[in-house]
Amino acid sequence: MENISADSLQLIVPNLHRRYSGVTATNRMVAPKLAQLFRAAWLGPDSPDGIARIAVAKLLKLRRRRTPLIWHARRNNEMIVGVLLRSLGWPLRLVFTSAAQRHHTWITRWLINRMDAIIATNDISASFLKRQAVVIPHGVDTDRYAPAADRAAAFAQTGLPGRYAIGCFGRVRAQKGSDVFVEAMCRLLPQYPDFTAVLVGAITAEHTSFANDLKKRIEAAGLQSRIVITGELPIEEVQRWYQRLTIYAFTSRNEGFGLTLIEAMSAAAALVASRAGAAELVIEDGVTGVLTPPGDVDALVAALEPLMRDPASAAQMGRRGRARVLEKFSLDAEAAAIAEVYRSLV
Secondary structure (H helix, E strand, O other): OOOOOOOOOOEEEEEOOOOHHHHHHHHHHHHHHHHHOEEEEEEEEOOOOOOOEHHHHHHHHHHOOOOEEEEEEEEEEHHHHHHHHHOOOOOEEEEEOOOOOOOHHHHHHHHHOOOOOOEEOOOHHHHHHOOOOEEOOOOOOOOOOOOOHHHHHHHOOOOOEEEEEHHHHHOOHHHOOOOHHHHHHHHHHHHHEEEEEEEEOOOOOHHHHHHHHHHHHHOOOOOOOOOOEEEEEOHHHHHHHHHHEEEEEOOOOOOOOOOHHHHHHHOOEEEEEEOOOHOOOOOOOOOOOOOOOOOHHHHHHHHHHHHOOHHHHHHHHHHHHHHHHHHHOOOOHHHHHHHHHHHHHO
């Protein structure tokens, strides 16, 4: 453990998942903020700067401590480890954050009922928990996800055609609505030659066929140079891509929260979003974004077209979205609300 003693430790943030995921990303963002409020340590891979790390061997030595220790899980396996350690004598107070918008399996329900406190990232997720939960939306680092000083210049540096970018981020697969985005772009880009579309996200092995079908659709439309699939990028490059966007399309068919919503808004991109995840919580329809039914290409086209026709209007929407994120969805706001949950337990 770095820069913190076992006796003074107040919080363990477990990340017991080898593959980098959206859960890991949200955890990495808020953990350093929590470490400013509590003496905290990160357990597992992908530890961010700003929080100490603890090894399993050091964790095992904490069994004899007398003061309570918060264990904040975000996955089933992290709840399992927390329940097991407490049953063996570790003085843990167990917290779980749920973003899932679905009925939980029996094992998840069993684990949830053994938590001391439950956090849900939105009201819909809370409704599936079958017990009292505190609703705390995810936050975003508004400094890292900030607008470019000159959006046009930022896009011009890519060397892509046109003057404006419209993006859709996330793993390329049906759940993310990548096909909905591509179909909408195939209809709209021929009418708006100043726009280039960009899909930023990994193509995993199980979705290779899906991605190949999208590429064939793009080739059939003759839009290979104007619908770009980047593949997986380092997080710093993803952040730069947000700064290049005039419009962001959130096309997921279903989501737990959908962090890209607030990342794009924080970067002042105009937002058109399907009613999935936390979209209805985050967006004031017609003011800080436009809401559409999930999987509806016609509705997506109808919502995007006015913004593509009038980029100045899109820029105004983006500025309103940025202001809303600063007010409601910052990391500081998320960390402060989580801290209140912790304080109620220790």
